[in-house]
Amino acid sequence: MDSNVRISNTLFKMICGGKIDTRENATLYSCDSRSIRRDMTTIHRIIKTTDHLKFHHDTKSDIYYLTHNDFLPFEEILAIMKVLIGSRAFGKTELNKISGSLAEFVSSEHQEEINNMMTSLKTGGYLPVNQDNDLIDRVKKFQDIIQNKKAISFNYRDSNPAGHSHKTRIGLPLSLYFSGNYFYVIMYRLNSEKMENFDDGITYVYRLDRFQSITVKRKSFEVPREKFEDEESIRNKSYRLNSGSAISYEFNYRGYYPAALDQLPNSKIKRTESGKIFKNPDGSVVISGNMFFNGAKMWVLSQGNLVTVKSPQTLIAAVKKELQETLDGY
Structure with a gap:
């Protein structure tokens, strides 16, 4: 095998967290140990030009491996994690998934701190407002709908003490934002159950986790300019509740x-x-x-x-x- 191909394969494996045993690599590529050590000299020279990776050689076991520094400042990742935990918005499974993704951007040492923080939450210190673990999927789905300017028909579980309405509504999602403990969808909702009377609608704010069913419509429509509301205008008039005049x-x-x-x-x-x-x-x-x-x-x-x-x-x-x-x- 060409040495450049061998070096590329070995470097890729090390970047992905693999450890290279000199003797095993020599057997794998049908070469001698000196060739593998020369490969490692080349890889070390490449790694020295980067800011985020560290090259290691365990001389006793003759094993080579890489560790990485913080790709993003640890204090920023820590602050984001504290905000996520404090918001209580995500179920435990989703919070662990987000934590794992963010931990990939910090060093092994700092990963341990984040993991310890998440482990301590498993003892009951984290009580999400929503036990479901589908918020990330919901956020993605609505963001795609908003980006593509699609109308939807939907059923929604409201907070009416007499029981929520099972009526199917039609609306055009305009924006998605987070406030307090919840994600919200700004929606221009038609008063009709059919795709008609587009000027006769009202802009409402809906809680993302309360949508029960969503169907994307083939046709869409434009929101009258005088009735358009965006995230900024809603936030500037909101305290906890986004309802009422x-x-x-x-x-x-x-x-x-x-x-x-x-x-x-x-x-x-x-x-x-x-x-x-x-x-x-x-x-x-x-x-x-x-x-x-x-x-x-x-x-x-x-x-x-x-x-x-x-x-x-x-x-x-x-x-x-x-x-x-x-x-x-x-």
Whole structure:
């Protein structure tokens, strides 16, 4: 066999994690041990020109092998893993699969740290919000649908306390994004069960894991420009819930206002003409912005007596009704 072919085959095996025994390789390629050692000298010279691979020779066993440094900074991989674990979005099987894929980009030493971290989670320290392990497949499927601008018919399990609707809907997925613990699909949904009246639809946000059946339609349609919503516009109006009408709000807030501004997308605090923060007589600040109605109500109720809604009146009425019903339960 040509020595270049032999060297290429040996190098490929080493890059894939294989170990080269000098005597075994000599037998495999019908040559003597000196030829294999010359091959290794060549391979060592090649490896020295790279930043990510290290060449090793165990002189006692006469075995050659490679290890690799981090292809991506370990601290970045670690940060990504911490975010994935904290999100609790993926089932244990999928999280282990993602962990294994990311571990391939760091050194053997750092792989052990990631593996130890995943092993400790198997004792019950990781509790996913969704026990299914098909999110990656769902993400890929919807991304392909969005990329190819395909319409779909679908059934969806909603959160209606009276039970979800089994009605088949037709819509055009526009975007896919992640927030909190879940993946979401922005969808322009037709009001008709048929492919008609394309201007008479509404943009909804659906949780990816709640789709029960999906059929890609042969025909598609265009979303009216005035009804198009993208990920950025949805995120800028969302707190936890992406439902209800978009409202403009104004709150009096008596808590630590920077934390409130962090939670409320694109919110702002009222200031005086000189630029100082305006404060009411009770020390509260005024926070305003735009968001979806149900998310705004959820946030207000989560803050207890730290917040008072100034507007809109519909939100004031909804909060008072919710609080009264809560009191009536005691």
